[in-house]
Amino acid sequence: MRQHVNPLSKNFKEIESIPSLSEMFGDPKLNLHLDIGCAAGDFLFDLALVNTSWNYLGIEIREKLVKTAKLKMRERDTKNLYFVFGNANNILNDVQSKFFIEHIKSISFNFPDPWFKKRHYKRRVVQPEFINFLSYSLKKGSLIFIKTDVKDLFDYMDCTISNNLNFKKIDKEDFNYSESFNPNKVKTNREKYVIVNQLDIFERIYQKI
Numbered sequence: 343m344r345q346h347v348n349p350l351s352k353n354f355k356e357i358e359s360i361p362s363l364s365e366m367f368g369d370p371k372l373n374l375h376l377d378i379g380c381a382a383g384d385f386l387f388d389l390a391l392v393n394t395s396w397n398y399l400g401i402e403i404r405e406k407l408v409k410t411a412k413l414k415m416r417e418r419d420t421k422n423l424y425f426v427f428g429n430a431n432n433i434l435n436d437v438q439s440k441f442f443i444e445h446i447k448s449i450s451f452n453f454p455d456p457w458f459k460k461r462h463y464k465r466r467v468v469q470p471e472f473i474n475f476l477s478y479s480l481k482k483g484s485l486i487f488i489k490t491d492v493k494d495l496f497d498y499m500d501c502t503i504s505n506n507l508n509f510k511k512i513d514k515e516d517f518n519y520s521e522s523f524n525p526n527k528v529k530t531n532r533e534k535y536v537i538v539n540q541l542d543i544f545e546r547i548y549q550k551i
């Protein structure tokens with residue numbers, strides 16, 4: 343399977359229509375977490391099975407991975423999990439997404455593609471325009487979690503989010519994970535790989551103020 347797709351390709355301009363919250367989830371009133379770049383959803387399956395007081399929505403740009411996740415959904419009767427295929431930037435920016443953005447409690451960017459070459463930075467999922475969009479679309483108090491093993495990408499994302507005055511950094515030491523979307527600190531697949539290979543992990547939490 344291709345490891346990377348160009349998110350700026352015109353193939354991703356058209357986006358799939360997103361069902362209403364009550365069509366996506368058994369209980370649409372639960373707290374909503376959005377995982378951007380969820381791959382085949384293993385992390386979200388692990389979370390959704392245990393944390394039944396949260397709804398989890400995953401967006402992934404590689405269609406095959408979303409198909410795999412949706413097949414797995416059929417095998418397990420999970421009512422608090424949903425997957426959407428496409429470029430997260432385009433999906434969230436679309437007017438039809440307004441209804442669920444307003445309900446988001448937190449967003450995770452776990453180990454996003456680093457796009458190392460400078461001329462490819464514009465393919466990174468965290469972009470100033472996107473963060474600006476989130477800064478006026480998310481509710482006050484909503485959280486953004488970023489995590490990566492690439493220091494340069496961390497600095498870039500941290501600078502992009504910190505430059506937006508509507509977000510403040512939260513000290514990880516003071517953060518109460520037990521009330522978050524991930525109370526048991528479940529690891530993503532990339533995170534497990536990074537831990538096994540003893541690589542560094544750079545992470546930060548931001549809150550919409």
Ligand SMILES: C[S@@+](CC[C@H](N)C(=O)[O-])C[C@H]1O[C@@H](n2cnc3c(N)ncnc32)[C@H](O)[C@@H]1O
Nearest residue numbers: 349379381402403429430452453455530531532
């Ligand atoms: C390095 S993988 C990390 C996967 C997973 N989050 C983890 O931690 O194991 C990055 C994922 O983000 C997806 N991705 C990249 N750009 C995206 C975008 N603009 N919208 C949605 N998904 C994207 C990639 O296809 C890939 O599955």
